[in-house]
Amino acid sequence: GFVLVAAGLLLVVGGLVTARTPVDVLPDLTAPSVTVLTEAPGFAPEEVELLVTFPLESVLNGAPGVRRLRSVSGAGVSVVWVEFDWGQEVYLARQIVSERLQEVELPSGVTRPRLGPVSSIMGEITFLALTSETFPGERLRRLAETDVRRALLAIPGIAQVVPIGGDLRQFQVRLNPQAMTRHGVGVLDVVDALESTSASTAAGFHIDDSQEYLVRGLGRARNAEDLAASVVMVSNGTPITVGMVGAVEAGVEPVRGTASYNGRPAVILSVQKQPGANTLELTAAIDKVMSEMESSLPPEVTVERENFRQANFIKVAIHNVSVAMRDGAILVILILLLFLGNLRATLISALAIPLSLVAGVLAISAFGATVNTMTLGGLTIAIGALVDDAIIAVENIVRRLRERRADETKNKGPALNDVIESAAQEVVRPILFATAIIGLVFLPLFLLPGMEGRLMKPLGLAYVAALAASLVVSLTVTPALASLLLVRSRSLSDRQPWLMRGLNRVYRPTVRWAVNHPFVVSGAAAIALFLSLALIPTLGRAFMPAFNEGALTVAVASPPGITLDESDALGRQVEESLLTFPEVVSTSRRTGRAERDEHLQGVNGAEIEVVLKKGRPKDELLAQMRRAVATIPGVAVT
Numbered sequence: 090g091f092v093l094v095a096a097g098l099l100l101v102v103g104g105l106v107t108a109r110t111p112v113d114v115l116p117d118l119t120a121p122s123v124t125v126l127t128e129a130p131g132f133a134p135e136e137v138e139l140l141v142t143f144p145l146e147s148v149l150n151g152a153p154g155v156r157r158l159r160s161v162s163g164a165g166v167s168v169v170w171v172e173f174d175w176g177q178e179v180y181l182a183r184q185i186v187s188e189r190l191q192e193v194e195l196p197s198g199v200t201r202p203r204l205g206p207v208s209s210i211m212g213e214i215t216f217l218a219l220t221s222e223t224f225p226g227e228r229l230r231r232l233a234e235t236d237v238r239r240a241l242l243a244i245p246g247i248a249q250v251v252p253i254g255g256d257l258r259q260f261q262v263r264l265n266p267q268a269m270t271r272h273g274v275g276v277l278d279v280v281d282a283l284e285s286t287s288a289s290t291a292a293g294f295h296i297d298d299s300q301e302y303l304v305r306g307l308g309r310a311r312n313a314e315d316l317a318a319s320v321v322m323v324s325n326g327t328p329i330t331v332g333m334v335g336a337v338e339a340g341v342e343p344v345r346g347t348a349s350y351n352g353r354p355a356v357i358l359s360v361q362k363q364p365g366a367n368t369l370e371l372t373a374a375i376d377k378v379m380s381e382m383e384s385s386l387p388p389e390v391t392v393e394r395e396n397f398r399q400a401n402f403i404k405v406a407i408h409n410v411s412v413a414m415r416d417g418a419i420l421v422i423l424i425l426l427l428f429l430g431n432l433r434a435t436l437i438s439a440l441a442i443p444l445s446l447v448a449g450v451l452a453i454s455a456f457g458a459t460v461n462t463m464t465l466g467g468l469t470i471a472i473g474a475l476v477d478d479a480i481i482a483v484e485n486i487v488r489r490l491r492e493r494r495a496d497e498t499k500n501k502g503p504a505l506n507d508v509i510e511s512a513a514q515e516v517v518r519p520i521l522f523a524t525a526i527i528g529l530v531f532l533p534l535f536l537l538p539g540m541e542g543r544l545m546k547p548l549g550l551a552y553v554a555a556l557a558a559s560l561v562v563s564l565t566v567t568p569a570l571a572s573l574l575l576v577r578s579r580s581l582s583d584r585q586p587w588l589m590r591g592l593n594r595v596y597r598p599t600v601r602w603a604v605n606h607p608f609v610v611s612g613a614a615a616i617a618l619f620l621s622l623a624l625i626p627t628l629g630r631a632f633m634p635a636f637n638e639g640a641l642t643v644a645v646a647s648p649p650g651i652t653l654d655e656s657d658a659l660g661r662q663v664e665e666s667l668l669t670f671p672e673v674v675s676t677s678r679r680t681g682r683a684e685r686d687e688h689l690q691g692v693n694g695a696e697i698e699v700v701l702k703k704g705r706p707k708d709e710l711l712a713q714m715r716r717a718v719a720t721i722p723g724v725a726v727t
Contacts, residue, residue, distance in 0.1 A: 103447025124205030230255025253683030254348030346681030430586025448558030467551030
């Protein structure tokens with residue numbers, strides 16, 4: 090009774106833990122790393138490499154725990170990735186990098202290096218697109234920056250929100266050379282005046298009798314008129330203002346990236362999660378926040394959420410693996426029923442499957458792993474082996490019970506429970522040896538270093554944990570259920586099941602022939618082994634199999650040196666070509682690089698996230714898409 094109660098509690102607790110275990114596509118493959126971003130406006134890539142990236146790498150080289158430095162230098166920006174040893178605490182790594190950055194000296198005009206957010210290698214979980222038919226790009230971008238981005242960053246688990254598209258507001262001063270010469274003003278004088286005058290200062294407080302007054306220096310410019318009134322210098326008692334030597338007007342900042350949704354201009358926000366955050370729960374929280382915000386946004390603005398969503402990918406991937414696991418379990422149970430020929434014995438053996446799978450999930454959760462395609466894959470390939478130990482025990486118990494029932498007519502045999510106990514003890518050694526040998530096969534997975542180990546260890550952990558649980562079940566739960574269900578069973582006939590009788594009729598002469606012709610059998614086996622080994626070089630190789638979960642990432646490359654406007658026009662043509670296919674639900678395009686983005690993509694490059702629905706086979710669809718975009722001149726689409 091105690092054993093069965095414990096098994097029931099295991100199922101209940103395992104079910105609760107399974108429901109709360111984080112779900113992801115793959116295990117966390119993120120190495121402890123810190124990203125250093127440095128903006129150098131106006132610098133060419135060569136100057137960025139020489140004057141910014143090289144000094145940064147020089148001070149970061151040799152830092153404790155650093156195993157590799159990578160860097161990319163682009164027009165006006167430098168990105169350095171500092172990778173630490175596996176197992177390093179990421180916040181300690183950030184502290185080490187921050188201390189080293191204090192020593193670097195950079196040219197004037199270069200911003201201080203800043204650290205990128207703590208994110209994972211698969212941290213980009215969703216895109217949100219803001220579109221409007223009437224809103225200008227500058228107002229749409231400001232809405233995305235001030236309202237939507239701040240609301241998303243307030244959600245626990247969000248690491249970064251990077252908007253791209255629209256225009257950034259900027260006050261621009263167009264200097265008049267004749268006026269500057271007439272007043273004796275230089276360009277640096279105007280720059281110094283603009284930097285120093287647009288600021289509010291603290292002036293302390295003033296006491297008048299028994300009353301205290303705070304004194305404030307209100308000097309921050311709020312519009313173009315305030316900037317135009319800034320004093321550059323005083324000449325002969327006359328203040329020379331910025332407006333006297335140039336024109337101040339509101340404009341837009343030159344950008345290096347743009348975005349579109351379904352071929353229309355948009356502001357796309359890329360949402361990245363923190364390591365360890367539950368993607369499904371985080372996506373649900375984002376949907377809730379955006380649903381609450383939509384009522385407060387202007388009616389002209391639409392938030393497009395039919396976009397790239399990693400949560401959808403996870404659900405489809407996990408569903409596919411779960412279906413494979415379910416089908417495998419059903420096939421195992423049917424085969425058990427055919428071979429054992431007894432429904433109760435089949436149920437006893439099949440019960441090892443849920444108990445072992447639950448134990449595997451508990452082990453995964455105990456080690457801090459997630460439910461993903463690798464852990465579920467380990468459990469799926471283990472299903473056939475999970476019932477092996479229980480089958481050995483049940484088959485021996487059933488055989489002993491049949492023998493005892495056949496002997497009852499001659500003499501009274503031992504008690505039924507004693508028969509079950511003795512039958513279970515007879516198979517302890519073979520069960521232990523078989524389970525240990527299978528478990529040892531997976532031992533090399535736990536010795537893999539680096540990313541390979543991070544990817545494969547969860548699979549091995551899930552498999553070995555479930556296999557160990559099946560061993561315990563076969564030695565405890567299986568005999569207990571046998572004493573409960575098989576002792577009074579009237580279906581235990583003396584004859585073997587019909588399938589086993591038929592197989593034995595075929596197997597006996599086969600074995601007899603094989604024993605009489607050992608050299609023929611050994612030679613055939615050797616030839617089969619040689620042919621199998623010869624086929625290995627012809628097999629394809631890939632780090633991961635191709636996923637087919639309803640989404641595409643399309644890369645568009647235009648000729649180097651092309652302007653952002655021309656690159657945007659070519660990308661829009663690719664989008665429009667893709668949208669002609671009925672299987673395409675939406676397209677989200679990012680051309681160039683966004684501010685604060687670690688992804689250094691030139692203005693000649695674009696990425697299009699394509700969301701698909703079910704339709705024609707994927708290979709056929711991709712072939713037709715390639716033919717459609719091949720007619721667009723000046724771009725390479727992959």
